Amino acid sequence: MRRLIYTIMASLDGFVEGPEGGLDWAIIDEELHTFVNDHERVIGAFLYGRRTYELMASFWPTADTDPANPAYIVDFARIWKRTPKIVFSRTLDWVEGNARLIKEVSADSIARLKEQPGKDIEVGGANLAASFMRLGLIDEYRFYIHPVTLGGGKPMLPVLDDKVNLKLVETHRFASGVVYLHYNIL
Numbered sequence: 001m002r003r004l005i006y007t008i009m010a011s012l013d014g015f016v017e018g019p020e021g022g023l024d025w026a027i028i029d030e031e032l033h034t035f036v037n038d039h040e041r042v043i044g045a046f047l048y049g050r051r052t053y054e055l056m057a058s059f060w061p062t063a064d065t066d067p068a069n070p071a072y073i074v075d076f077a078r079i080w081k082r083t084p085k086i087v088f089s090r091t092l093d094w095v096e097g098n099a100r101l102i103k104e105v106s107a108d109s110i111a112r113l114k115e116q117p118g119k120d121i122e123v124g125g126a127n128l129a130a131s132f133m134r135l136g137l138i139d140e141y142r143f144y145i146h147p148v149t150l151g152g153g154k155p156m157l158p159v160l161d162d163k164v165n166l167k168l169v170e171t172h173r174f175a176s177g178v179v180y181l182h183y184n185i186l
Helices: 030-040 050-055 071-082 105-116 124-132
Strands: 004-011 015-017 047-049 085-088 101-102 121-124 141-146 164-174 179-185
Touching: 004 124, 015 050, 015 179, 030 071, 030 141, 047 050, 050 085
Parallel strands: 004 121, 004 141, 047 085, 047 121, 085 101
Antiparallel strands: 004 015, 141 179, 164 179
16 A cells, blocks of 8 residues: 655744745755655655645746756656646646646545555645644655744644654754654554
8 A cells, every 4th residue: 555655844843834934944955855856756646735736836847957957956857747746726727747636635535546556645735734634644754854943834733633653764864954754653
């Protein structure tokens, strides 16, 4: 069975966006990007909400054609373009490229997706991940914790009714001070 992985970059105080919605606090250098590329290369599908899809689709479809971009950016653009994307949105009418649109999040549709043969699936974006967490669908958490506090903004984790027990299976410290934490559900 495919596993559903929630991957996100967050501040030390647990926010994925600052109070004004900014992302300029993230430290994404060559070392981190290369590490992320190696993890993303083996993902079978990216699951996005509208905002995450629009953010990703605003840059990555052509990033590999810009000669000013370094090799690690070009590499991720190619990974992103070839990986199927499923976009969950009630407001979008269409998506482009290697993407399909689903209007509603349902436990049954995600369970069926997980039962299909293929590589693991990754959810990006805190809002969509929160929906999946509330439905008990997340199997792994992969957090990139940045050495900054934002004091507020969009939290990486929602308030849940029950605790979720996790097992730490991997860590990695980057020269920038970013720390990667990989947990499996117990």
